[in-house]
Amino acid sequence: MSYTIALNFEDGVTRFINCREDEKVLDAAFRQKVNLPMDCSDGVCGTCKCRCEQGDYDLGEDFIDDALTDDEVERGLVLTCQMVPSSDCVIAIPVPSTACKTGIAQFQATLAEVKSHQDAALEVVFEADATNAPVFLPGQYVNITVPDSDQTRSYSFSSQPGAQRFSFLIKRVPGGLMSTYLDQAQIGERLTLTGPLGSFYLRDVKRPLLMLAGGTGLAPFLSMLEVVAERGVDQPVHLIYGVTRDLDLVLVDRLEEFARRIPGFTFATCVAEPGSTHPRKGYVTDHLSPSMLYDGNVDVYLCGPPPMVDAVRRHFSQVGITPVSFHYEKFTPTQVVTVDEEACA
Template sequence: MTYNIALNFEDGVTRMITCNEGETVLDAAYRSQLNLPMDCSDGVCGTCKGTCSQGRFDLGEEYIDEALSDEEAEQGMVLTCQMVPSSDCVVEIPAAFSVCSKAGNAAVDGTVDEVNLVSPTAIELKIIADADIGFLPGQYVNIQVPGTDETRAYSFSSRPGSRQLSFLIRNVPGGLMSSWLVGKARSGDKVSMTGPMGVFYQRAVERPVLMLAGGTGLAPFLAMLEALKEKGCDQPTHLIYGVTNDDDLVCVAALEAFAQQIENFSFKTVVASDASQHPHKGYVTNHMEDAPINDGDVDVYLCGPPPMVDAVLGYFREQGIEPKSFHYEKFTPSVKVEKVA
């Protein structure tokens, strides 16, 4: 039996490795040409210390307290030289990927399958990757704009584990990628991708979840919902999806399907424009009545343009609510800024 281990490096790069039954994460990483920090490999020095944020494992009893204290172990910290997984795991590595690998960021080529203008402000890009891209739901990849040296960062909206990738991209008038997609891209065109990257990803669902999406910030949540559909969900999970105009609402049919397929999942769409006839008008913070806040015992995921992110952060401060965990990502046409709290 093998387990999938996601190694999240401090510079935002993620690499998926496979760990065999009884194999340590350190050995599995080395087998995958990743040299994780280590000095002794015997549970003595503590150099290989990281944090397991998801999954089951055994640390054994061979390491010493100076390398990993009981308090650190209770907080989920691990020694990768002693950690033997018994399920798929996510491990945070306190080192840059560039230091651990001479290969650099993984580059994967792909072929354009479809380009769809799904609204005046959003483009759906579908790519068939030439090789597997092991990403966590919520992460992104850099896609090189064909014919240039420029790249743009886009979150996966597709199911993890598939070579059939999809992206929901903001249609920026005059934008480099937007102009190529709308005016030049054709099925069969080759594209180059680098990644995956990002610390904005779905953690294990252990309490109610609130998802807040703005515009094409819906993309990472589509990937998260695909993962929840596959794994199941026993906690209340609610998505509020806000846009500026009626025409900006996309993928509503997909959300309705998720609501039928995922137990405990519900969603609401919100339109800000005063001219809209939508039943829910205003901003996402005006429609939190169904949000599973649970007196702060909630995991909040937020992705949208900077004004929306700032407004939501202000809302929680004003309400005096501190969520158990708060993960957010701001995006502008060519920049992504991530935060985990």
């Protein structure tokens, strides 16, 4: 038996390694040529201290308090030289990937389908090679190299991790490099993808979830909801999906399907344009009721353009609510920025 360990470095790079039963994470990483920080490897110095964000493990008793205190253990800190996983795990590594002599994974995939949602978005599906289905954390993104150029664009997966066919929801940008390419792309073309990347991903669901999506920022939530549907959840999950125009509301049928598949999942859509015929007008913040915030006992995930992210942050400040954790990702046509704010950290 072996477990999959996601090593999430502070520069946003994620590397996946396999850890054998009864094998320590540090040893497994070295075996797979990932040089995690270490000095003594005996649980004495604390150099290999990281944070386990998800999964089960045993730390044993062969480390000293100076290396890892009881309080740090309670907060999920671990010594990778002592940590023996008993499930798949996600570990935050407090150094950049380059410091561990590893880099971003790169792979190729075949363009399988391009579906246009009028002038709002493109749903793009790739087919992975038989032995190279992408592994990522639900919510993460990749950089896709635009053919016949040296430029990349960043897009979040909208599909379930590990599937042979995987997808992205891409905003159509008039004159945009990727949009222009996709309008004339031929099915069967090969593209290069780099990743996975980003610290915006679904953690263990331990309390109510509030998901806030702006435009094609819906994409990572579709991936997260696929995982929630598969694993099951005993907490309420609510998503608010806000767009500018009526035409920008895409893949609502997917959300309706999730509402049937996931007990406790609800969603609402809203349109900002004053002339909209949609029953709920305004911005996402106009539809954030106090009951959705559980007096702060909630995990919030937000993905949208910078003005939306800033507006939500201001709203939380104005109502005096600090969520237990607040994970957000700002995106522009060429850039993605992810941030985590954890009150319990």
